[in-house]
Amino acid sequence: xxxxxxxxxxxxxxxxxxxxxxxxxxxxxxxxxxxxxxxxxxxxxxxxxxxxxxxxxxxxxxxxxxxxxxxxxxxxxxxxxxxxxxxxxxxxxxxxxxxxxxxxxxxxxxxxxxxxxxxxxxxxxxxxxxxxxxxxxxxxxxxxxxxxxxxxxxxxxxxxxxxxxxxxxxxxxxxxxxxxxxxxxxxxxxxxxxxxxxxxxxxxxxxxxxxxxxxxxxxxxxxxxxxxxxxxxxxxxxxxxxxxxxxxxxxxxxxx
Amino acid sequence: xxxxxxxxxxxxxxxxxxxxxxxxxxxxxxxxxxxxxxxxxxxxxxxxxxxxxxxxxxxxxxxxxxxxxxxxxxxxxxxxxxxxxxxxxxxxxxxxxxxxxxxxxxxxxxxxxxxxxxxxxxxxxxxxxxxxxxxxxxxxxxxxxxxxxxxxxxxxxxxxxxxxxxxxxxxxxxxxxxxxxxxxxxxxxxxxxxxxxxxxxxxxxxxxxxxxxxxxxxxxxxxxxxxxxxxxxxxxxxxxxxxxxxxxxxxxxxxxxxxxxxxxxxxxxxxxxxxxxxxxxxxxxxxxxxxxxxxxxxxxxxxxxxxx
Ligand SMILES: Nc1ncnc2c1ncn2[C@@H]1O[C@H](COP(=O)(O)OP(=O)(O)OP(=O)(O)O)[C@@H](O)[C@H]1O
Ligand SMILES: [Mg+2]
Numbered sequence: 313x314x315x316x317x318x319x320x321x322x323x324x325x326x327x328x329x330x331x332x333x334x335x336x337x338x339x340x341x342x343x344x345x346x347x348x349x350x351x352x353x354x355x356x357x358x359x360x361x362x363x364x365x366x367x368x369x370x371x372x373x374x375x376x377x378x379x380x381x382x383x384x385x386x387x388x389x390x391x392x393x394x395x396x397x398x399x400x401x402x403x404x405x406x407x408x409x410x411x412x413x414x415x416x417x418x419x420x421x422x423x424x425x426x427x428x429x430x431x432x433x434x435x436x437x438x439x440x441x442x443x444x445x446x447x448x449x450x451x452x453x454x455x456x457x458x459x460x461x462x463x464x465x466x467x468x469x470x471x472x473x474x475x476x477x478x479x480x481x482x483x484x485x486x487x488x489x490x491x492x493x494x495x496x497x498x499x500x501x502x503x504x505x506x507x508x509x510x511x512x513x514x515x516x517x518x519x520x521x522x523x524x525x526x527x528x529x530x531x532x533x534x535x536x537x538x539x540x541x542x543x544x545x546x547x548x549x550x551x552x553x554x555x556x557x558x559x560x561x562x563x564x565x566x567x568x
Numbered sequence: 569x570x571x572x573x574x575x576x577x578x579x580x581x582x583x584x585x586x587x588x589x590x591x592x593x594x595x596x597x598x599x600x601x602x603x604x605x606x607x608x609x610x611x612x613x614x615x616x617x618x619x620x621x622x623x624x625x626x627x628x629x630x631x632x633x634x635x636x637x638x639x640x641x642x643x644x645x646x647x648x649x650x651x652x653x654x655x656x657x658x659x660x661x662x663x664x665x666x667x668x669x670x671x672x673x674x675x676x677x678x679x680x681x682x683x684x685x686x687x688x689x690x691x692x693x694x695x696x697x698x699x700x701x702x703x704x705x706x707x708x709x710x711x712x713x714x715x716x717x718x719x720x721x722x723x724x725x726x727x728x729x730x731x732x733x734x735x736x737x738x739x740x741x742x743x744x745x746x747x748x749x750x751x752x753x754x755x756x757x758x759x760x761x762x763x764x765x766x767x768x769x770x771x772x773x774x775x776x777x778x779x780x781x782x783x784x785x786x787x788x789x790x791x792x793x794x795x796x797x798x799x800x801x802x803x804x805x806x807x808x809x810x811x812x813x814x815x816x817x818x819x820x821x822x823x824x825x826x827x828x829x830x831x832x833x834x835x836x837x838x839x840x841x842x843x844x845x846x847x848x849x850x851x852x853x854x855x856x857x858x859x860x861x862x863x864x865x866x867x868x869x870x871x872x873x874x875x876x
Contacts, residue, residue: 317641323671331659402655406714408621409651410672411644568581568622 321416324407328424332390339389339428343382344435350378351440354500365504368531371444376527377499379436380461383429384522387462388469388490390425395473396482404566414561418470422553425466426459433458446530454529456542460549461522465490467552474565493519503535518548569633571597571722571753572618577627579613579777586777587613590627593772593782595722597632600748601755602768602785606872610777611757612652615726619649632721645673648715652726652757654707656699662686662710663695666717673718685713688743690736705732712740716747723747725756729763741767765789765864775872785864791833792871793862796821797843798828799854811850818843827851828860 332339354374363373398404407417448454468490476482497519503511514520521541528534560566572595579588587610595601605611616622618629620640629636631643657665666682686692689709694702702710712728723744729737741763748754758764764771765785772782781788797818804825812820818829829847831838840859847854862870 317674319676320672320674323668326671327660327668334659397658401658402651402653403657405619405621405651405653405655406669406672409619409644409649410669411641411674412672413641563623567620568616 317412317416320410320412321420324412324417324420325423328390328394328421329427331394332386332424332428339386340432340435343386343432344439347378347382347436347440351375351443363502365502366531366533366535368533372446372531373502373527374500375440375444375446376530377523379433379440380457380523380526381494381497381499382436383433383458384461384465384494384519385490386432387425387429387465388472388486390428391421391466391469392473392476392482392485393469394421395470396476396479399473399477399566400479408563408566414557417560418467418553418557421470422463422466422556425469426462429462429465430458448530449532450529452529453538454526457522457526457529457545460545461526463549464518464522464545464552467556470556471559474559477565493517496520497523498535499523518545521545569597570630571595571599571632572755573630574614575628575630577614577617577629578625579610579617579622580625588617588624588774589777591774591777591779593779595753595755596770597753598748598751599753599770600745600768601753601770601772602764603755603757603772603774604761604764604868605757605774608776609774609872611774612726613777614774615649615724615755615757616651618647618724619651620644621651645718646721648718648720648723650711650715650723650725650728652730654704654711656702656707656710658698658700661696661698662691662702662713665699665710666713669714670717675718681719682717685716689713689740705736708732709736709740720752722753722755725754727757727759729758729760737763761865761868762863771864773868773871780871788867789864793864793867794833795831795838795859795861796828797831797840797847798826798858798860799844799847799851800856801825801827801851801854805851814850815846818846827854831859 351374355371358370361370362368363370366373395404398407412420472482472485476485496514497517498514503514503520506514521536521544524534524536525538525541525545528538574591574593577588577591578586580586591614603611603614613622617624618636624637632646634642636643660668663682663686666685667677670678670682683692686695689712691706691709691713694706699707699710708728708731712725715723715725729740732740744754745767756768769785770783771785771788773780781792802825805822805827807815807820807822815829821828827847829843831840831843
């Protein structure tokens with residue numbers, strides 16, 4: 313049948329990346345500032361305390377979590393805002409009319425989401441690292457969780473964007489699903505500090521594994537079993553990407 | 569070969585609205601095709617099905633011999649569509665939009681063509697503005713440029729001139745004519761019927777989702793459009809019963825002191841003389857005579873009007 317539309321996919325990727333590069337203040341500087349604020353607040357709230365159960369100081373525990381949280385939120389924001397703006401401004405028709413297949417569109421959107429997550433992640437790393445003695449101990453693990461996390465969130469952003477009819481719908485998805493899941497995922501505390509009931513709830517929160525695994529790449533320890541977590545995250549990534557591809561393909565909430 | 573062969577296409581929207589009923593029509597390659605119909609007839613629905621923003625409920629379409637629904641990417645590369653609803657990406661300038669659009673169709677960058685389009689559609693001086701700052705007419709022209717940027721063989725325009733001023737509309741049509749002369753097939757919808765009559769060599773009329781007619785413009789204006797003989801008298805007319813009976817075959821219409829009678833065609837001849845003689849016999853010699861030819865608008869109104 314048809315050859316892969318390389319130029320088309322590359323163009324769409326550029327379009328989706330230029331969108332966030334154009335508003336750097338909002339997409340890169342703001343998350344960095346937020347992370348620094350968190351850091352200052354928790355620094356004084358928690359002092360020099362050690363994290364119970366894990367043999368690390370609170371600072372080294374907090375920084376990777378903050379970075380990953382920002383990466384996840386930015387990957388989500390990139391695809392979801394593009395989708396919802398596209399729908400409301402009616403420009404998504406140009407995408408539907410173009411000879412870009414569902415797979416090509418998903419690749420371009422997700423690549424841009426991963427790029428944004430890594431640009432934000434790198435900036436945060438550069439800003440926050442001087443405050444700690446953290447090192448990129450297991451780079452492959454950091455990359456694995458960083459990429460899988462961005463893919464999952466990018467896909468969820470696409471699906472959320474397809475589902476939403478208004479900015480309000482989108483804000484609802486963000487405030488009632490994405491924010492709680494990221495905040496309750498053990499960025500600010502070790503889940504071993506939680507009562508057993510909440511621990512068992514947390515075992516079902518995919519964000520917990522993403523953040524725990526990402527942090528593991530820095531501090532070589534964590535709350536979950538690394539191998540098991542990797543398996544679960546890989547499976548979830550595949551599921552999320554395939555779902556977004558399938559929904560795009562059938563034109564879910566995009567075509568009459 | 570035909571640019572488009574639309575076979576038995578129907579569309580029922582999610583809310584149960586039947587927008588298209590079993591539409592079949594053919595757009596010959598190289599033609600300048602007018603798709604006409606009153607508001608809500610289903611024109612945009614048909615175009616959106618071709619553009620892949622609406623799914624057909626049934627039927628099939630072939631584009632230059634390729635199945636539109638099975639070979640979407642192949643067909644889309646050869647097709648440029650101007651949607652009826654104005655849409656623009658608020659992040660980018662017209663030049664960027666055209667570049668991205670071309671890239672998304674899988675074509676390598678071509679700055680000359682982008683410049684030419686900006687020039688021809690009189691957007692050159694606005695090429696670096698953010699689209700937000702464009703006026704309504706400029707946005708519509710940008711949509712046209714966007715549809716042409718990958719040099720499609722078939723251009724589909726859904727009311728491209730709505731909100732475009734007279735002067736620019738003329739120039740836009742001139743440009744379309746040039747493209748058509750160079751071999752591009754053009755299908756458009758418009759509510760400016762004089763323009764359609766002047767520009768297009770093929771015409772289809774749909775109403776309430778059904779095809780009323782589809783034929784060359786010449787055929788429609790030659791065979792379907794009728795002429796009337798209008799006779800003016802010194803004073804207001806009042807037809808007697810006898811007049812009405814005698815002239816019945818010519819469907820007489822009286823307005824004040826004018827009587828209009830429909831001429832029937834027989835091949836290349838019309839029954840002008842018989843009509844004139846009959847009227848003269850009944851009402852005497854008129855003080856003035858003229859022939860009124862139905863234009864596209866009259867035919868359109870007659871074909872889409874209430875059957876009553
Ligand atoms: N998304 C939709 N859901 C339900 N009904 C729709 C939808 N879009 C259009 N319709 C209906 O389908 C019919 C055909 O609409 P369409 O837009 O195709 O008409 P049109 O010929 O383009 O009219 P116009 O000249 O006003 O643009 C109308 O009755 C319209 O109300
Ligand atoms: Mg319409």
